[in-house]
Amino acid sequence: MSDDPTQVREFFGARAADWDSRFPDDGPAYAAAIADLGLRPGDAVLDAGCGTGRALPPLREAVGPTGTVIGADLTPEMLDEAVRAGRGKAATLLRADVARLPLRAGSLDAVFGAGLVSHLADPATDLRELARVVRPGGRLALFHPIGRAALAARHGRRITADDLRAEPNLRVVLAGSGWELGSYVDEDDRYLALAVRRSE
Template identity: 85%
Template sequence: MSDDPTQVREFFGARAARWDSRFPDDGPVYAAAVADIGLRAGDAVLDAGCGTGRALPALRAAVGPAGMVIGADLTPEMLAEAVRAGRDGAATLLLTDVARLPLRDGALDAVFGAGLISHLAAPAEDLRELARVVRPGGRLALFHPIGRAALAARHGRRITDGDLRAEPNLRPLLAGSGWELGSYTDEDDRYLAVAVRRTE
């Protein structure tokens, strides 16, 4: 699908009410991914493109009551579904584009992005914006509940050489945007790339 913000908003807005029912079994894989990114009690974390907020309870559990969890999405209908599901109790929800975050430099310890990178209008610039709001040594986790091959098969497509999520493409993209790719997993039942904010 398109990475134009207006079209992304329209795509997800039209599907928001049915989103969680389409993927009812994803909760445990979200929780497992959050567990693997090394959050600590008291950390500040952003769920970038949080959608209906499926990661928010796990993020809250990881950082505890003293931590800060922010869920940001540009689709009002998705955030409304997060509220309807009661997930706003785990986080502060922001209606905003992750390309222009209303956060100060270095405010966060980590960013979690489920299915995010495929929908960024300007990937290098948008990843740079995420780097801006994360302290040096902080982390970025790019996640999807299924791997690239399984996702392509679900949509009746093949993986292309230009897929930004492929390690040979992702590593230099991150490096040019203030991140260093640390770990990379692309299996049928999980995609998780974790990068560290470089000290510059």
């Protein structure tokens, strides 16, 4: 699939209504990844590319009633499904492109992005925009409920050396975008890269 924002929106818009039913067992994987993000009560966190909002309730639970949870997505149909599923109660929902977030610089403690990296039109620039809205020392979690090999197999493809999600490639792009990769897991049942916002 293309990473052009219009095509991304069309792709996910057409699949929004049955998205959750296609992946009904991902909840525990989301919760485990959010636990590893190390959020504290009162933190402010963005779910970038929140889709139907599966991460929003566990994010809300992690930051508590005094915290801030924002879900941003490019696709209005996905945000509609998040509201329909009752997940809008856990967060403020924004229709926004992660390349141009309507958020103040340094206003967040963390960003969570599930399945996000492969859909970024300009990964270096878009990751820099995520860094802009996170305070120095804040965290970024790039997550997928299955690893790169399992995901490629699901789509009838093989992993290639130029895959942005491969550790060496991701480390370089993150470093050039204001992040430092701290930990990296790519297993059949989990992909999770955790990075820290560097002080500039």
